[in-house]
Amino acid sequence: MLPKFWRKIRSRYNLIGSHCENCGSYFYPPRNICPKCRRKGKVREVQFSGYGKVLSWSVVHDGVENFWLSKPYIVALIELDEGAKIVAPLDCNPDEVREGMRVKAVFRKFGEDGEDGIIYYGTKFVPV
Amino acid sequence: MVGIVSYGTYIPKYRIKVEEIARIWGENADVLKKGLGVEQKSVPSWDEDTATIAVECAREALRRAKIDPKRIGAVFVGSESHPYAVKPTGTIVAEALGIGNDYFCADLEFACKAGTTAMQICYAMVKAGLIDYGIAIGADTSQSRPGDPLEYTAGAGGACFIVGRDCIAEIEGTFSFASDTPDFWRREGKPYPSHGGRFTGQPAYFRHIVEATKGLLDKLGLRPSDFDYAVFHQPNGKFPIRVAQILGFTKDQIKQGLVVPYIGNTYSGSSMIGLASVLDVAKPGERILLTSFGSGAGSDAFSFVVTDRIEGIERNPKVLEKIKECEYVDYGLYVKLRRKIRFG
Structure with missing residues (x-):
């Protein structure tokens, strides 16, 4: 878990994704190859603005480890303003979430490996 | 600058x-x-x-x-x-x-x-x-x-x-005052801090803030009336008002930076959030005093002079x-x- 998390710290903390200059598509998490353009693709790293809108969501009532303190919690499909889609926790009252709701990225704790373990941080979303 | x-x-x-x-x-x-x-x-x-x-x-x-x-x-x-x-x-x-x-x-x-x-x-x-x-x-x-x-x-x-x-906001000067005063502490591995009750007042908070502020004023040749705003560490709503009185600052000078009644004592964030609240409304040329306090104990005092650039920043x-x-x-x-x- 530790090396897997460490390798992705940059993109998880900062919403760093990819942009294909050939077809204009944006991706998150970052990709090395554009799935549309393949060899013709020209992929470069991009920092997303952190703003977007809710496309869809689920309210989770049976929280998995590290999320049980926040249940019920929302996992949302969010379309970033640049066009990339991301699945991420949305810190919001389940009664308030709606399709098209404007959201922004925030830096939050995701969990920890027990009291002695490492703390995992990353990007969640909140209503604007 | x-x-x-x-x-x-x-x-x-x-x-x-x-x-x-x-x-x-x-x-x-x-x-x-x-x-x-x-x-x-x-x-x-x-x-x-x-x-x-x-x-x-x-x-x-x-x-x-x-x-x-x-x-x-x-x-x-x-x-x-x-x-x-x-x-x-x-x-x-x-x-x-x-x-x-x-x-x-x-x-x-x-x-x-x-x-x-x-x-x-x-x-x-x-x-x-x-x-x-x-x-x-x-x-x-x-x-x-x-x-x-x-x-x-x-x-x-x-x-x-x-x-x-x-x-x-230019830092016009800074001055610190510290001493070994055990007013508030948390031992290694303990979840909650302990404190010396009323001992946290006179020998700790008041002594260090007063001495640091006086030291800064002497160093810069300034008086409390030279400042438009003053921000002191805010462990509660009473201490900063009282220390302002002791030093000769008015309630009007500390009002904008006094945030503790609404968010409590944010410890390391306390006086700094107060300073941010002052910068939210400060105008070019105005002078701001900031004096923090940390138990154990010490105070850092600063004098800031707001510059024209403040008009150009998003606040x-x-x-x-x-x-x-x-x-x-x-x-x-x-x-x-x-x-x-x-x-x-």
Whole structure:
């Protein structure tokens, strides 16, 4: 878990994704190859603005480890303003979430490996 | 000219009222509110800690500064609630800001004044030409034992100041006063701090703030009436008002920076959030006094002169607006969010 998390710290903390200059598509998490353009693709790293809108969501009532303190919690499909889609926790009252709701990225704790373990941080979303 | 280039703050959205805590412990809320000068305090969510608060306030400061993050040469985070005992908060912040890997960094701890000490270090490093910009953060999710008087005031929040040469408020001078005074402490591995009750007042808070402020005024040849605003560390709503009176500052001078009645004592963030609230409304040419206090004990005093550049920086949302945007929790949710319930 530790090396897997460490390798992705940059993109998880900062919403760093990819942009294909050939077809204009944006991706998150970052990709090395554009799935549309393949060899013709020209992929470069991009920092997303952190703003977007809710496309869809689920309210989770049976929280998995590290999320049980926040249940019920929302996992949302969010379309970033640049066009990339991301699945991420949305810190919001389940009664308030709606399709098209404007959201922004925030830096939050995701969990920890027990009291002695490492703390995992990353990007969640909140209503604007 | 070296001083504050930009600033940002973060205050968690949850609040708990003094009445709610007093209801649980059978105390008289009216007496407590009058005695402490505090109505409510901020409460971090289950997924917020000093690192997340530090990142959020630093991101706001960086956004307002409109400078390339790679030009930040130092990151210092002051707190007494760093998430790790061993592993810096500063590197988490630097990574989240995208400043690269070429930077000076350390976590600081001096009770509630570690953040202002971070400002002094950044000030010295910029002045010495070691760095272009330095980030100084004071952030805390302060701990308090259930039922202890501290529980009514121990809040959460943070402020970040980017220090550099093209500043919105020049640091005119700084002066510190410290002594070995055991007024408040937390032993290694213990979850909650202990304090010396009334001993935290005269020999600790008042002595150090008064001496540091007087030392600064003497050094600069200034009087309290030369300042438009004054901000003192805010462990409760009473102490800063009383220390202002002792030093000869008026209530009008401290009003804008007095945020403790609404968010509690945010420890390392306390006086720095107060300073941010003043910068929210300050005009070019105005002079601001800031004196922090950290138990153990010491105070850092600063004199700032606001420059014309302040008109060109984004200052919204303001601290007082952030304070108003809140959601109240009851004591049950509060102990869950603060992990005060121990399992097995």
